[in-house]
Amino acid sequence: MKMKELEEATGVNRETIRVFLREGLVPQPERSGRTVAEYGDQHVEAIRAVRRLQRENRLTLSQIKELVAGSGTSKRVDESAFDDLETLVAHSEASDQAPVPLDSLVKRYPKARQDAKTLSEIGIIEIIETDQGEALSLTSAELVSIWGDMRNAGFNDTLDYSPDILGFYIEASDFVGAWEAKTFLEHVEGRRDVEEAARLVEAALPLMLNFFGLMRRRAFFRHVDAIRHARETSDSRTLDHRAHREQ
Known part of the structure; x- marks a missing residue:
């Protein structure tokens, strides 16, 4: 307009x-x-x-x-x-924040363009069209880079790992973010001025991110152990059943 x-x-x-x-x-x-x-x-x-x-x-x-x-x-x-x-x-x-050219990521992460397209299709990032070509916001570029580092660590196509498995994080992050925002406003709104509220958010977000990350790590290993135990128990029962039939 x-x-x-x-x-x-x-x-x-x-x-x-x-x-x-x-x-x-x-x-x-x-x-x-x-x-x-x-x-x-x-x-x-x-x-x-x-x-x-x-x-x-x-x-x-x-x-x-x-x-x-x-x-x-x-x-x-x-x-x-x-x-x-x-x-x-x-x-x-x-x-x-100037958009980050997608080509600049491809130099470091050869599959960055492919990963960016997949992440865009599932709604995690948005690809920006500029006169110089496709670009990403700073946050989107960081997300693509993180997945590139995941690939470099070994989570690649040979293990059938691709960004489309991350769709779960959209719902999960939205749920956690909504709860955190609601809780923050219930406790802070009307009790602190904007300056103090901004300081609290700046201090709390990285701390809670680390807190949640530690809880996720603990839950991850707990579930890995539980899944492996369930499989071992199932395999043991199958072997016992076969042995019983052969007698």
Whole structure:
């Protein structure tokens, strides 16, 4: 959409929108020429988020910038600000991270393109089309690289290991993430300001990831032992049954 359509969609005039752009609170538009700017849903979302923070939480643009940057502000804000700040942080991070060319991964992981396609088909990552070719977000590139390291460790086609077995993780990670988000908001929302809440999240996520990883490792080996024991018991019973029939 053009600037006029963006004004109509947000109810904000172009002069104010340009201020938001200069302050870095709204992502820069796509440009097909020196004077032709294209805006999308992400711009509408960001502008609406800024306006709500201004009106409902009485935040200045400087205070919003401080919160988005993670440097905090002395002003306490209502819990209603969380969603809008999350929107702005997401758009800020997306604009700060340039897409990773898929070709750059292929140099290190020969099957990166094939793996990226499979991971995209099952909904774990999204392949971005750019003027320079296919690319990935930083997180998606890291996921493809991790699978490449899995291949290098020996989990390859000879063992029938391929990324399509990872579909389970979509549901599992969504379940865990939903529970963690619900629990976090139940205990923190309304009790801590946004700055303190952001600090808690930053500290807790890597700790809980490690905690969950250790529990998974323990469960993995417990189930491996249980499966092997069940098979050995089954084989033993089969042999006993055969011996009994031969007598």
